[in-house]
Amino acid sequence: MKVRILILIIISFAIYSNSLFNSFVWVDHTQIIQKEHIIQDLNGLVNVFSSGMPGFSSLIKGGYYRPIINLAYSIDYWIWGLNPPGFHLTNVLLHTLTGILLYFVLIRMLAKEPVAFLSVVFFLAHPIHTEAVSWISGRADMVFTLFYLLSLMFYLKACTDQTQGSSKYKHYLISGLFFIFSLLSKEMAITLPLIIILYDICFRFRDKLSDITQAARGYIFYFGILGGYLLFRYAILGGVGSGQGIPGNSFVTTFFTTSRIFAGYIWQLLFPAKLAVADVVRLANTIMDPSVIGSVLVLLLLIVAGFLFLRSLPDISFGIFWFFVTLIPVSNFVPALHLRAERFLYIPSIGFCIILASLLWGWYALMRTKGHQWRWVVISTAIAITIAYGVLTFDRNFDWKNDITIFSDAIRKSPYTREAYVELGVTYREIKKYKEAERAFLAAIEEREGYASFVQPQVVRQNLAEIYLIAGQPLKAVEHLLWLTQYFRNSYEFQRDLGIAYMQIGRPEWANVKFRQALSTAPPDPRLMDIFQRAIRHTESAPGEPESDQLQQRLPLEMIHYDLGTAHLQLKEYNAAISAFSIALSINPDSINSRLGITNARKEMKETNP
The missing domain is CATH 1.25.40.10 (Tetratricopeptide repeat domain)
Known part of the structure; x- marks a missing residue:
């Protein structure tokens, strides 16, 4: 067993070794560099557990409650400062530990050490996990999965070990404690009680399902923890979800769209060659859409197969239902920021890996009856799959090198994505490549009928206006600022920027009105008021420029x-x-x-x- 654990460690570190040289990307900049999620003092520690994660408007009822993740970032910050390699090393360690723990859990669950080992090899090597491992802010999926598996492990100890009395209850209590830690790391942990029941049905009580009532007290214990967590979370956040609407604001559209998303997840697990961050989702409004029909049929066939194999092939059934059960929290019926994401597959992929390893083990058992040489066909296939996964993962890590590489890659693979264009535009703006930023933002603002995106047009227009003002193109800025002031009349920033644009085109009388409007809506900050009053006085003394016919036509x-x-x-x-x-x-x-x-x-x- 020690040799196998060493092999798992080597595989994990070898595949993700190049990720250690990557930078902070995407929301790492706000969550870590700007210290939005870093605990800096005792008050910060109290706030982490008494309020939601930063990044959500106070007007939104809901958001994320993940204090353990803030604590994890903060520990890294205290050790490494703002050095990305240290944060990436923690991610690789978390992935490796999760794999080792999964190995012990599956040995107890499946009672087939080769299947457990091969499942974990596939899990550690699969490219679908690069978003969770190579992206620092993706670690929530690893942390919650680690605690999830620890809770499951102690449940298995309580059930399978011949323990009695206080020892058995101790295992239950430890399991419950790790379940709480998992819930405080990410909301996807809510499925643990269902996975426990699934394990009991597939393995513990598969011959006498009526005996499942014996475990009812244990189930009540876990559902009690879940209920307490949900009530506490609601009390802290004041709502559920992320403040977004469900896809198309329709449960029918949500069902059809999610069916297609889940079928797409299966395809990505089978053929993980075209992975893209911030992937776009096309909404599905009708069952007559061929892609919806195909997706629903695939999902139904898998579910039916799960029930049919329950007695004859319990490992396969367990893998199928593990996949679907752990995806429930991201089925989009509770609104989330993203409709789909590769990191959502971190824990569901365990089911896929169990299925793949079980099929190969069954094939190996069959080939063993036909002679020694045939066994090497199966072994070679398993090695080939592992190498293929490892090479794809290693190569994908390079895409996560920095913001430009990851979002340029996303645009190439998913040209309808709005979020990737916006993030690429922000990156170019920060490094003063305004032409490239303009192209990215203009691409982001293009209409994408039928495609879902949580990126709002005002964000894109605001960025474009800022770029045009910086680049000395006030006429272009005016168009976007006028749009913004229509929808945000009490935003003194937009009024101010429009006043600046009017000054640049030689219309101080217009600027005067906008500066006075900005002053009336700005917060009562003496420094801010002084700035606006000086700007107003400047407009009163500034000479206006004669309006050319060309300017007249363009305004x-x-x-x-x-x-x-x-x-x-x-x-x-x-x-x-x-x-x-x-x-x-x-x-x-x-x-x-x-x-x-x-x-x-x-x-x-x-x-x-x-």
């Missing part, structure tokens, strides 16, 4: 005057508001909004001066 004058009218109305300058709305109406006589603006201005003026 969205109707939107500009309508926005100025709105600003004047907010400042209670009713005559100026009516004048601005009237100019907008003269440009577009069919503008309902401009007519309504005039009506509202006259109404408020009458109420103010009866």
Whole structure:
């Protein structure tokens, strides 16, 4: 056994050795570099357990509650500082420990050491895990899985060992404690009680299912922990989910879309050659979609096979149902930020690895009856699969080298992705490659009808406006800022930026209105007020530039005057508001909004001066 454990350690470290040289990528920058998820003092430690994870608006009821993950990041930070290799080493260690623990769990569960060993070899080498291992912020899946397996291990000890009295209860209590740790690491741990029942059905009580009632007290114990966690989590966060809606805001669309996602997961496990971060999801609205029909049929066939093999091939049944049960939390019926992600497969892939190893072991047993030489065919196949997985994983680690490599790769493989374009644009903007950033953001803002994305258009437009202002292209910035001010009228930042753009095109009178509007909506910060007051005085003394015909044609004058009218109305300058709305109406006589603006201005003026 020691030799096999050493082999597992060597496989894991060899395959992920090149990930140690990768940088911080994606949300690592906010969660670790900006210390959003780093505990820095005693108050921070208290806040980690008394509030949700940072990164969610206080207006959202829900979010993530993962204090163990914040603690894990913080321990790394205390040891390594902001050196990425240390964080990556922790991830590789976590993956390796998870594999070793899985080996011991499967030996107890399956009672077939070769199947357990081969399952873990496939698990450690499979490329689908690169997102969880090579990306520092993907470690939540490894941490919760580690505690999940520890809880399962002590449950198995309590059930299979001939322990009585206090020793048996001690194993249950330790198992429950690790279950709590798993829940505090990631929400996907909620499936543990179902996996325990699944184990009992497939192995413990498979000949006498009626005896499963004997284990009812144990099930109540685990469901009691789960219920307590859910109540506590709700009390902390005030809701469930991530604040997003379900796909298409329809349970039917969610079911069809998730069916296709789950079938896609199976394909990725079988052929993990085209992996992409921030992968795009096309919504499925009808059963008549051939991809939906095919996906539903594949999933149904697998579920039926799970029931049919329950007695004759319990290992296969267990692997099938493990896959589906552990995917329940990411079935999208409870809204999440991402509809699909490779890291979601970290624990479900265990089921796939069990199936693959069991099939190869069954083939090996069959070949053994036909002669010694045939056994090497099976052994060679297992080695070939491991090498193929290892090579693909090693190569995929290079994609996670930095933000540009991972998001450029995502765009090549999944050109409809909006998130990858946005992240690539942000990366280029930070290194002052504004042309490349502009191209990425313009690609992100393109309409993608039928595709789901949690990236909101205002984020893209805000980035474009900032780039155009920095690059000295105020005319282009105005278009996006006008759109933003329509939807965020109380955002002093957008009003300020639009004022800056107006100054750059030589219209200080327009800028004056926007700076005064920004001052009226800005927080009461003396320094901020001083800045705006100086900007207002500057606009009053700055000379305006004559408006060229070319500028006249390029400016969205109707939107500009309508926005100025709105600003004047907010400042209670009713005559100026009516004048601005009237100019907008003269440009577009069919503008309902401009007519309504005039009506509202006259109404408020009458109420103010009866």
